Amino acid sequence: MSVLSVQEVMEIIPNRYPILFIDAVDELEPGKRIVARKNVTINEEVFNGHFPGEPVFPGVFIIDALAQAGSIALLMQEEFKGMNGYLGGLNKVKFRQKVVPGDVLRLEVEITKLRKNAGLAQGYAYVSEKKVCEAEMTFIIGAK
Template identity: 40%
Template sequence: MQLDSNQIAEILPHRYPFALVDRITDGEEGSWARGRLCVSNMSPVFCGHFPQYHVLPGVLIVEALAQVAAVAMLSLPENRGKLGFFASIKDAKFRKQVRPGDVLELESRIVKTRRSFAFVEAEARVDGEVACTATLTLALGSADEA
C-alpha cells in the first residue's frame, strides 16, 4: 500500500492543520502501515511550541501514529467511511525531540481487533532513532455513533 496526501484525504477526515501524515509508504490493509510526516518550521504549532525552540509536541506525534493506524484499518472495504476515534493511549514514551527539518517515520501495527476496536503497537523514528513508542486503541465508528 502506497498513498499520497490526496489518497490519504479520501480515507481520513483530517484536514489542515490536523492532517499529519504526508505519505503512506508501505503497509497491508487491516494489518499495518508505514507513513511519513515531514516536519516544517512553517507549521502553525511552532508559533506557540516553543517560539524560541521549536519542538513538535508529543501529542501530535501520537496523533500522527494513530492516523497511520487509521489508514490501515479504514482501508478495509468494510470500514470505508468510518472514523477512527482514540479509545486509549498507553505507555507513550518520548525518547527524542522532533524538530523542523526532521522526517518522522511512522509505523503502526494492528496486533488485535475485537468488534469495532483495533489494538495498535506504534513507533515513530527520526534518522533511524526511536522518537516515540506507544500502545493505542482505536474505536471505529461513524459520526452519529460518537
C-alpha cells in the same frame, strides 16, 4: 514511491490542515500494518508558540500522527471503508527525543488485535533510525 499520496489519505480520514499529520503512506497491509511519513516543517503554526527560539514538535502531535496512520490501516479494510477511526486509549507512551523542523517522522503502526469495531495497535515514530516515540493505542471504528 508512495502507496498513498496526501490527497488519497484525505479521502480516507477526515483530518485537514492544520491537524493532518500524514504526508504519504509508504507501506500498507490493510488491517495489519502501515508505514507513513510526516515532514516536520518550520512553517507549521504550532512553532509560533512551541517554543519561540527553540521549535519542538509537540509529543501530542506525534501521538496523533501515529493514530492517523493506524486509522488509515484499519479503514482500508473492506468492512470499514467509509467509516471513521477514533483513538480510544493510550498505554505505555514514551518519548525518547525531540522532534524539530526539518525532521521526517517515519510512523510505523502494527494492528495487534481486531474485534468487531475495536482494535489494539503498537505504534513507533522514528527520525532517521532513532526511535523518538512509542505507544500502545486502542482504536474505535464508527460511522461518519
